[in-house]
Amino acid sequence: MNARKRRVEILRDSSVALARWQQAIRLRAEWLSHGLSCEPAERDAAQAAITKLYALIDAKPPEFVWVDSPAKAYELLAGRADAPIDLTSPMWTQSDMQPVAIRLASLQGQLRHRLEQRTGSSLDPPWSATGSSALARDHPEEALRTGVRLPEVLDVGVLDALRLSLRDGLAVPLRAKLGRGSNLLGWRGQHDAPWVAHFDIRRRLGMALLGPEEAAQLEMWAQIVRSCGWWWPLADICVVAERTSAVSVETSAASRHGEVRLHNATGPAVRFADGWALHAWHGTVVPAWVIEDPAVERILAERNVEVRRCAIERIGWQAYLDRAGLDLIAAAPDPGNPGCDLRLYDLPPQLWGTPARLLLAVNGSVERDGHRRRYGLTVPADLDDPVAAAGWSYGLTAHQYRQLLRRT
Template identity: 50%
Template sequence: MSASRRPDRRSPGFSAWLSHAFRTDPADRPAAEDAISRLYALLGEPPPSFTWVPSPAAAVPLLPPPQALSPDSLESRLANRAAALRAQRRGTTLEARQTIRDGVAGLIRAAIPAPLGLHWYGQHDAYWVPPDPDDPEPAAWATLVRSCGWWWPRQGACVVTERPLALRFDDGQRLHSATGPAVAYPDGWAVYAWHGTRVPPWVIEDPTADRIDRERNVEVRRCAIERLGWPAYLAQAGLRPVSLAPDPGNPGCELQLYDLPEQHGETPSRLLLAVNGSVERDGTRRRYGLRVPAGFDHPLDAAGWSYGLTGAQYAGLLRRT
């Protein structure tokens, strides 16, 4: 399945190179094994035995227990050579690093609670590996970007993963899917994400007000409400407005203040529902909710408090963001 993404704004060739990070076709196993064997040879090591797995999570049971690496270990020597190549890399955009390293590889890594030890990302190393290098060493790394997913080199053995079956993004190049996993691997292992935030599967597949109210993570709760939709959340939760008022900082929009049921161990609070003053990439304005102290009875006072202002001061704003 192809990934939807906004192209990098540099040269067409650079954009095409970065597109390898988002490939979802099967790995080229012979090319990957040949490239890894060439990297071993540069360290004076014979080709390793290869074990292919369908996802990064599937690699965990096959990895030896994490341990401190000696400077002369294969992993340390390979890491030092890779670090030297990365130091020579120039021109990688911040956008590419954020999108590939943090926004894709980072979310996949965060979904695996077990330690992974020293490893490389194959296709997700595209943000630092140069395209089409002339030297044999960076050429081997470039082949891995084109050929496979994550890989773990160890003495005499190497574990390599397939590429994902699906990578799904929103218009802002963030991992996102409102209908299923944002990342899916051949063995069924998956990562769910809502506009770049990793979430539990229920947030996408079955969000309910009850589950949302039990969720302790504020970001997950926010994503789940957006997935369910504010009208549905308010109806399911049985929340009724305490008071409503036009938003002077956002003409044409309304501030809504709701009572919230008391949660065990939490300070009593109310919910201020507002509309973002800034326009999203798709031209819409996002509704969002803020927890405010329970002592506020008027939405202008609650909105002012969120900006460090009084209600009267907030009422004098020309436009907020």
């Protein structure tokens, strides 16, 4: 094949891939909306799908018990002798113990394996630092035009993006808040959207031909994602939680594929109908006081640096400096951020725990709402020059930092 024909073929293939990518973006948004839905559960649909899964493992239809939150489910299950399997216990691997949850997990695992074979994809693709992977992450359309395969773009633009928003951003912190109850084997309902979307989107794009049994079972899992919150199957009952009643998210400046993170400056970022809630500040999970009752005394007593930072940002750096009574050491224009100043404050050891100073700077990048975020950095206590302190934060000398055109 001569070079001209090859270029024509690449253009034709990339045009098809670009059209599919645009469709994938719309489908990704559809699945993200299911994962973030705060509508009441569609109980009939959820129960029908779960009952079908029970039938696939030759289990009788369970009695459904609905609760308002995962926390309420754990309270109910903790008192049962036949509570779902505790994943920290080695007993669940014994061959003579095959409760419903284990059989469903096996069923799901087998389906995912077959779907990976059908689609030629993986739910755990090997990490790659190649240029094509970076291009697919940051500039998907350009990647497709230059010959990067659509499946690679889908991995980072659909699977990774949904996992970041729904698994890492929602399910993981909710599990952490649940504590010991997170060890009980169950499923995440609406927050299981990433793996379902991974296969469903490829199917809907015409990139995989599924057998009737595979398609039917995938639809059962998809129907659960679209219908309810977390759920825990037992032999006689299935405990199902309602969906979240409120979720507050934002799109960060670093978002490339519609990723969102939890954030609410005035109340819970996640709330369930019974009041069980989670607070977050720009994606960082924090105690409720950080959002609802921030005070300098609490900030000074807080040991976690990230929580402390969020609390300071919540009340505002200048308000914190004024209330904490920090002494200004020096101020200077920021060479890396024209029009903005660098301000260096002393941090007494009894205030911060170790000798240090605080550099107050302005972000070089504009936020989505048009303003530039002010932030603070702790720097060594022996730095007296704000410019030297800013350079230190980048691993540069003061002279090197002064040569920067603009930092981000």
